[in-house]
Amino acid sequence: MFTKQQLEDFWAEAGKIYLNHISIDCVVFGFHEGQMKVLMLKSYNEEAWYLPGGFVRKREPIENAADRILKERTGIDEIFLQQFHVFGDPDRSKIHNEMYKNMLPEEQNFFGQRFISIGYYALVDFFNVTPTPDDFSEVCTWRDLNDLPKFQLDHELIFRKALDTLRLQLNYQPIGYNLMPKEFTMPELQKLYETILDKKLDRRNFQRRMLGFGILNKLEETRKGGAHKAPYLYSFDLENYQAALKEGLKSGW
Amino acid sequence: MFTKQQLEDFWAEAGKIYLNHISIDCVVFGFHEGQMKVLMLKSYNEEAWYLPGGFVRKREPIENAADRILKERTGIDEIFLQQFHVFGDPDRSKIHNEMYKNMLPEEQNFFGQRFISIGYYALVDFFNVTPTPDDFSEVCTWRDLNDLPKFQLDHELIFRKALDTLRLQLNYQPIGYNLMPKEFTMPELQKLYETILDKKLDRRNFQRRMLGFGILNKLEETRKGGAHKAPYLYSFDLENYQAALKEGLKSGW
DNA sequence: TACAATTGTGTATCAATTACACCTTGTGTT
DNA sequence: AACACAAGGTGTAATTGATACACAATTGTA
Incomplete structure (x- = not known):
């Protein structure tokens, strides 16, 4: 002071x-x-x-x-x-x-x-x-x-x-990349999108679409410790992410 | 000077x-x-x-x-x-x-x-x-x-x-409304979009989509004077336009 | 070992976008 | 007056993308 x-x-x-x-x-x-x-x-x-x-x-x-x-x-x-x-x-x-x-x-x-x-x-x-x-x-x-x-x-x-x-700017800036840690699960990423957009998204459609962009690497490991089925970990493929953003991640949510 | x-x-x-x-x-x-x-x-x-x-x-x-x-x-x-x-x-x-x-x-x-x-x-x-x-x-x-x-x-x-x-911002701001005169033809509006986006658009799909937004009023008159079929004139329905922009004109071009 | 909760994957349906064809109309030409 | 030309108006089939929904697999716990 x-x-x-x-x-x-x-x-x-x-x-x-x-x-x-x-x-x-x-x-x-x-x-x-x-x-x-x-x-x-x-x-x-x-x-x-x-x-x-x-x-x-x-x-x-x-x-x-x-x-x-x-x-x-x-x-x-x-x-x-x-x-x-x-x-x-x-x-x-x-x-x-x-x-x-x-x-x-x-x-x-x-x-x-x-x-x-x-x-x-x-x-x-x-x-x-x-x-x-x-x-x-x-x-x-x-x-x-x-x-x-x-x-x-x-x-x-x-x-x-x-x-x-x-x-x-969600579809035009590497928002996920910068807000998520290096490794994360699909449900975690979905939560981020839901929070930013302030609405619920369908779990299965979200996953298909995300993977469809080709900007994620699926890792071998899973996130243990939760009381349920262990989800896979992913990381961003920064190069593909940047490339995809140039066009915008097609069609808003 | x-x-x-x-x-x-x-x-x-x-x-x-x-x-x-x-x-x-x-x-x-x-x-x-x-x-x-x-x-x-x-x-x-x-x-x-x-x-x-x-x-x-x-x-x-x-x-x-x-x-x-x-x-x-x-x-x-x-x-x-x-x-x-x-x-x-x-x-x-x-x-x-x-x-x-x-x-x-x-x-x-x-x-x-x-x-x-x-x-x-x-x-x-x-x-x-x-x-x-x-x-x-x-x-x-x-x-x-x-x-x-x-x-x-x-x-x-x-x-x-x-x-x-x-x-x-083309899908989020009333860009057409502000750049076009009060009355205009569909081909004229299309030209604007093509110029801003720097690419050719299909005439028929453009028209259907534009009309689909419900932001245009079709007028009775046509634009005479060209050496060809006289196109209809349109004006913007500002109220509907503003409303549509809040959500964004669905899915980019 | 059965249960509850959560994740992984697939499919059927519906809506939107794209590609393409034919008819109409106004003008200038013969 | 008939015709060709060029541009505008409207429609439809095929493809693609989005949505809704169901079931099996995995994990820790009761």
Whole structure:
């Protein structure tokens, strides 16, 4: 937690390092135990949660900025990231701005300005992530899509838009590849699709269709330990997957 | 054309009115005589052409900025606009920046800074547009997609990305409605689809499918004047169109 | 060893897409 | 006025893809 002095130093410094008016917010999706998760943070003094975000260095490509921000929150280096929307309402961070506006003169008050935020969504393997709080947060952790907290500012809008985009891009981006672990069972993959699309799919038709795409390798092993028949493990054939996505995985669900 | 003094005044003024570091570039699509067109501008002293663009006022929503910019270039008020990508490479306007960098001290030289550009694509009825040059351009006119000029800066990349997006969104956005005039024939509409998708479609299957969507009104009149059988005219049923798009026009082409 | 739950595989039906043919209409030509 | 030409309008058969549904196999547990 910051003292007032530290905050002021931070802001003064930020203005020298970062571009004015531009921020980045990231919606990081993970998948664990049949549930979609989003990475979120909670401030010390507020009930509402917010999405991982940050700013762009003066000479830094925006993609690198997003990479850098997420590396800090997750520990992961090469993350799958897609820009999905820009949020440019002049009042989108009004509450935030006013909270800070009397603490410093305007030209030093980096947080008092208008920010246009570039939204990225990220897909990560849940097990590779080490959620790490930032300088303003008490907690950084996965939140279940079925049990979301109150959001700060317009972060609910950003999250919703990311989820909508994910749905639309399901047949055009390697979403399964990036969200599933290296090896997984067919029912696990189906659960992912059902969660993203928010509807039930027929088990048998799902399997036939998935295999029909020719993007999966069936492995010898099975997943033991469940109280039932052991399902086969699969992995993605990345080369075929990429090729298939160029055309789109035929005909939406 | 500007004198040096006028340019300097313009820049000094721009810094007071507009947000730093943020620009908007628009790819305006039109359709005329079976050809896709893009609205482009040509500077006085340069061979390369550029896309309509501008900046965001300090308290202006970015959508309004795009509307305002396009109103100036086209004369149209309520334009169909979609954000499609942000271009944030730090060197994307390098040539431009260097061209101007010695003309004014840095803090007054609005054009010398790094710009992150928000890309919008627009769809307009060709006949409603009055192409209007901006302060830096000699010409503002439609260019055929089959006969594109050399582009300034990264504007070719921006254009390409817009066209790719258009293709992907064909089944999810009212693209036909916005590009076609109020009344049109089936062969004309087919030509639009063929142009966007860059492939031939079967005349009879196209017609059946289009009609199957239930988004067209068949009118009594026919388009006279051609040397052949007069085709029927159609108009869009906007309500049904919007409804159909929510689900996506089933199964891509 | 029988049971419950879950996975693996197959088939019949229905809907959608594709490929293709013939007739109609407006214009210009003889 | 008759005709050829070119483009538009409409229909049908064949193929492909999506959906619905059934039964056998496997695993841990009662």
